[in-house]
């Protein structure tokens with residue numbers, strides 16, 4: 543059962559690294575939760591992002607997500623007593639400046655912002671999210687074992703599962719693991735939590751395979767609505783997740799072999815950057831690249847400036 547916790551504030555607005563040197567065959571057999579979610583949402587979206595690798599402009603929401611994630615990661619570099627809301631809010635602007643340096647294209651978000659008011663408002667909204675974080679957790683009483691942790695494992699089929707865990711907490715005495723992910727959006731409506739929890743089960747499966755221990759708790763922190771979703775997985779859950787991922791991968795391989803990437807229209811199309819190329823909206827996809835590689839999946843922890851992981 544998923545447990546939902548709501549902030550009293552209401553509804554106001556890692557370590558490690560991927561195997562960058564992995565050869566093409568290795569990379570071709572890898573899947574992250576984001577790309578798995580793309581395929582489940584719309585096979586054509588998966589194709590555009592993973593096979594065509596079409597560029598996507600940074601979005602204000604996703605870029606704010608990157609800044610907020612960065613602040614929440616670095617907050618734990620501070621001594622516990624300094625992890626206060628005021629101190630954390632002062633970290634927003636430097637996180638934005640660091641992102642600008644790393645990815646200058648994000649400046650385009652505010653290209654028409656002559657008097658700086660749009661940027662100031664956007665930074666303020668990031669500070670609001672940080673403020674809300676403190677209504678959900680007290681970081682002065684937390685010492686994460688890992689932040690932005692790259693995890694990867696290989697299933698018996700040869701498929702590699704990989705991704706970045708925002709935070710991993712380890713209980714001092716029992717060694718129990720808690721997997722934590724921050725979302726800057728709002729929590730899903732009642733009845734839709736399980737889909738949101740897929741990403742966390744995916745990470746739990748990878749961690750179980752890596753450490754031989756099922757994480758005790760999966761925790762999604764929704765800063766947009768001030769809610770926490772919690773779930774306690776067991777081995778049966780993770781075996782079911784493994785079967786689901788294997789079936790998903792088979793479907794991706796079939797689509798790759800057949801070149802059959804069907805659009806699956808939904809209300810999420812309103813946020814799709816590739817609507818103009820989508821047959822469901824009168825568009826024509828570009829020709830498939832000559833060498834199609836199904837799972838050349840380059841998920842990175844940050845910058846998260848496309849609207850995938852905010």
Ligand code: SF4
Pocket residue numbers: 584586587805806807808810811814815816817820821822823
């Ligand atoms: S517009 Fe909708 S159906 Fe078309 S590719 Fe994007 S998500 Fe899929």
